[in-house]
Amino acid sequence: MSSQGQNTGRRPELRHDPVANRWVIFSPARAKRPSDFKSKSPENSNPGDNSSCPFCIGNEHECAPEIFRVPSDPNWKLRVIENLYPALSRNIEGPCEEKEDMGVPARAIGGFGFHDVVIENPVHSVHLCDMEARDIGQVLLAYKKRIQQIASVESIKYVQVFKNHGASAGASMSHSHSQLLALPIIPSAVSARFEGMNEYFKKTGKCSLCEVQAKELLIDESTHFISIVPFAATYPFEMWIIPRAHSSHFHEFDCDKMVELGGLLKLMLRKMSLQLNNPPFNFMIQTSPLQIVPQLSGAGGFEMGSGCYINPVFPEDAAKVLREVNLP
Amino acid sequence: MSSQGQNTGRRPELRHDPVANRWVIFSPARAKRPSDFKSKSPENSNPGDNSSCPFCIGNEHECAPEIFRVPSDPNWKLRVIENLYPALSRNIEGPCEEKEDMGVPARAIGGFGFHDVVIENPVHSVHLCDMEARDIGQVLLAYKKRIQQIASVESIKYVQVFKNHGASAGASMSHSHSQLLALPIIPSAVSARFEGMNEYFKKTGKCSLCEVQAKELLIDESTHFISIVPFAATYPFEMWIIPRAHSSHFHEFDCDKMVELGGLLKLMLRKMSLQLNNPPFNFMIQTSPLQIVPQLSGAGGFEMGSGCYINPVFPEDAAKVLREVNLP
Numbered sequence A, B: 001m002s003s004q005g006q007n008t009g010r011r012p013e014l015r016h017d018p019v020a021n022r023w024v025i026f027s028p029a030r031a032k033r034p035s036d037f038k039s040k041s042p043e044n045s046n047p048g049d050n051s052s053c054p055f056c057i058g059n060e061h062e063c064a065p066e067i068f069r070v071p072s073d074p075n076w077k078l079r080v081i082e083n084l085y086p087a088l089s090r091n092i093e094g095p096c097e098e099k100e101d102m103g104v105p106a107r108a109i110g111g112f113g114f115h116d117v118v119i120e121n122p123v124h125s126v127h128l129c130d131m132e133a134r135d136i137g138q139v140l141l142a143y144k145k146r147i148q149q150i151a152s153v154e155s156i157k158y159v160q161v162f163k164n165h166g167a168s169a170g171a172s173m174s175h176s177h178s179q180l181l182a183l184p185i186i187p188s189a190v191s192a193r194f195e196g197m198n199e200y201f202k203k204t205g206k207c208s209l210c211e212v213q214a215k216e217l218l219i220d221e222s223t224h225f226i227s228i229v230p231f232a233a234t235y236p237f238e239m240w241i242i243p244r245a246h247s248s249h250f251h252e253f254d255c256d257k258m259v260e261l262g263g264l265l266k267l268m269l270r271k272m273s274l275q276l277n278n279p280p281f282n283f284m285i286q287t288s289p290l291q292i293v294p295q296l297s298g299a300g301g302f303e304m305g306s307g308c309y310i311n312p313v314f315p316e317d318a319a320k321v322l323r324e325v326n327l328p
């Protein structure tokens, strides 16, 4: 990474992320440590072929049931289907509410929920960043539509939209897709985020999301959105796309805004791919920031034990590099 | 689709971990999902050789400065040294305390701290689980001694002891070692753990750690310790070693207890290695549970986004398997 012009003369620093309410360690020296393990082989990002992939057009019968497609004819551009190996089941009956006992959460509840797959494109070799902004906007609108459908189910408390690209980002399928997982509980990290932002607002009168938008952290901007590397980024080259309008929610964006967001997402994915050599990555929609995380270095026991992360790249350095990428 | 052998025998379930105060999704069906990525090559767990490894006996001059060795003569059995690429620096001057501004934590503080490496054995090919219980006890006592030394530094608020074994568990060095990282802050996950346990006690009058010790979760036991798979284990085949005595702290155990703990740790590592085919793993000391986590499946965007984990193996099934492993 030193070839990427990183300043290693820099001293380590701890930065507090007011959104997640946690500390991150920034330590450029860590980027230089040697390894006596063989380096990982490059991502084989699309090994399968049309004939064997259930997500390809023509193989719809190999998939779990469809929820909807766009457009609704045989020549679809995207499909939302049930996950064939769902983490949570839509077919569980009985009491699914989180029951409290003496003020303590129940020890176990039934695994009711929805787990869907969004097939982003009919063609196996086409990735999200290859698609037109308009078509990426259609994918975002599909998330929105599905969130709205699920929101009407009373016992669902939270929907996580996420994408895994590449095996080391967790993906088991190479055909371009993303997922929605709707839960009967609010994960504690999510409620901590809300509480952290509330607390910050109460104490300072400011929004912690708006606060992070310093000039040296900016990557790009469009009419209604900006993209930044957050001040206390947990992961190297982590990027956030944030709406300019204070406290807007993802599922409230209209069609035009979604196409605009699709355009900025495409730009970030292309910059990341070019600058970081097509890394495996994840993105997550944290209504509203859209968080993009390239998988550059795995975590170890320290992160697992303490929940605290070590990031070898200072956010302003990452932002500068990404701001200055020249796309062909 | 049922032809793909989906496990319908067991329904998914969400379980609440009162220690970390978070929900985990248990979903046996997930274990069956296919992957069209080539499987990862098996762990080459000890590729280097004596001549090139700085941690091997005879190569002490290639290491960062030594803190202490046991015994203190040229024929050492273990060494505690400074990390040559420290995440935090012991040489940072100036104010290192977490400053609060209007009740909000400071946005950034200097990266003061200690980052040490414990070389567990002089010989490159010897892993922790190959060592005698007595010698593993010496490693645990070295952690204790170093924690006690560091505890006297006023601005240090938390020390995380951890071990990475194998490249996919994060290790960059293959010679058997572990690390201590001493921080000028208390990570929010750690304070959440303390608060969660306190709250549980206030509300129920019970200790959440003692509560998790059900019979079907037991793996093994010794005079002062037991090993279990926790009821809401975050990771498949995760194991905890817990002292029987309520609320004892790791750094308070005497020499005999450490040797006993070393014996139980050795047993768990051997069972894990035999049953799970020598997987990469991490262990972390969460004063007091000692947490062991084999790296069997990476996380994806869902876990990163929500902080909620999906575990395909029910803890009582994992405990049964581990209880019944026959060691040669």
Ligand SMILES: Nc1ncnc2c1ncn2[C@@H]1O[C@H](COP(=O)(O)OP(=O)(O)O[C@H]2O[C@H](CO)[C@@H](O)[C@H](O)[C@H]2O)[C@@H](O)[C@H]1O
Binding pocket: A054, A062, A063, A064, A081, A082, A083, A084, A085, A086, A117, A163, A164, A169, A170, A171, A172, A173, A174, A179, B033, B034, B297, B298, B299, B300, B301, B302, B303, B310
């Ligand atoms: N014919 C078919 N019809 C319908 N659905 C099909 C199907 N064949 C496969 N699927 C589903 O398609 C999904 C593909 O998802 P990804 O490749 O993004 O990662 P996966 O969910 O496997 O796990 C990653 O993401 C999760 C969540 O972050 C992590 O728990 C995990 O460790 C990580 O590997 C799988 O969930 C699979 O069940």
Ligand SMILES: Nc1ncnc2c1ncn2[C@@H]1O[C@H](COP(=O)(O)OP(=O)(O)O[C@H]2O[C@H](CO)[C@@H](O)[C@H](O)[C@H]2O)[C@@H](O)[C@H]1O
Binding pocket: A033, A034, A297, A298, A299, A300, A301, A302, A303, A310, B054, B062, B063, B064, B081, B082, B083, B084, B085, B086, B117, B163, B164, B169, B170, B171, B172, B173, B174, B179
């Ligand atoms: N000659 C020498 N003298 C002294 N020390 C030397 C040395 N040569 C190397 N070292 C140090 O030895 C340590 C070996 O540690 P590990 O193999 O357990 O993983 P590492 O800390 O690299 O990163 C893993 O663990 C951390 C913490 O969990 C994660 O942040 C990271 O992503 C993951 O890869 C390194 O920290 C390195 O700096």
